[in-house]
Amino acid sequence: MRWLKRLGFRGLSIRDLAPYLSGEKVGKVVGITFDDGYQNNFEYVLPALDAVGFTATNYFVSGQIGGYNAWDRNIGIAYSRCMSKAQLREWAALGQEVGAHTVDHVRLTQVDIRIARQQIGQSRSHLEDMVGEAVTSFSYPYGDVSGAVRELVLEAGFSTAVTTKRGRIRPSDDRLLLPRRIIRADNRWPGLVRKCVTG
Numbered sequence: 117m118r119w120l121k122r123l124g125f126r127g128l129s130i131r132d133l134a135p136y137l138s139g140e141k142v143g144k145v146v147g148i149t150f151d152d153g154y155q156n157n158f159e160y161v162l163p164a165l166d167a168v169g170f171t172a173t174n175y176f177v178s179g180q181i182g183g184y185n186a187w188d189r190n191i192g193i194a195y196s197r198c199m200s201k202a203q204l205r206e207w208a209a210l211g212q213e214v215g216a217h218t219v220d221h222v223r224l225t226q227v228d229i230r231i232a233r234q235q236i237g238q239s240r241s242h243l244e245d246m247v248g249e250a251v252t253s254f255s256y257p258y259g260d261v262s263g264a265v266r267e268l269v270l271e272a273g274f275s276t277a278v279t280t281k282r283g284r285i286r287p288s289d290d291r292l293l294l295p296r297r298i299i300r301a302d303n304r305w306p307g308l309v310r311k312c313v314t315g
């Protein structure tokens with residue numbers, strides 16, 4: 117983040133990025149997102165964002181606020197705590213964006229459409245109740261999406277949704293199927309910057 121700032125970029129949540137996507141604003145901007153709402157994001161990401169004045173979106177699993185990554189339980193992924201309700205609220209109060217990531221981190225194309233509708237819609241209303249502001253950004257768990265799932269996200273009132281499809285966002289992209297690039301802990305800054313500025 118320090119290197120991005122040094123190179124003249126501003127890191128923004130998807131909400132803050134919207135005017136750039138629509139062409140109302142122009143500038144060197146990079147969208148920053150995190151999935152799952154882990155407590156370690158509260159501990160380490162929040163101070164890092166604050167230090168450079170960037171914003172980011174975190175996509176929370178609404179049924180695990182104060183819980184953990186229960187959805188990873190049977191697939192050998194390490195236990196990790198999710199933010200508490202107080203931390204979620206502080207994340208929002210500091211100008212960081214709260215996005216939704218279903219109630220239980222389900223594979224939306226693999227469940228009955230009624231369940232998928234509930235998982236998408238309830239995650240939004242649960243989070244809105246907790247933070248007291250509109251939740252308009254969504255992230256498909258596992259990047260699992262189909263045309264029908266995309267329609268449900270639209271129907272639930274979300275204005276943007278991110279996938280795990282790799283790439284850079286272009287103005288012509290479908291707002292409900294935005295691509296991303298994965299940044300890993302061991303990515304060094306030149307590679308990271310390349311990921312941000314190349315297709």
Ligand SMILES: [Zn+2]
Nearest residue numbers: 151152257258
């Ligand atoms: Zn996830």
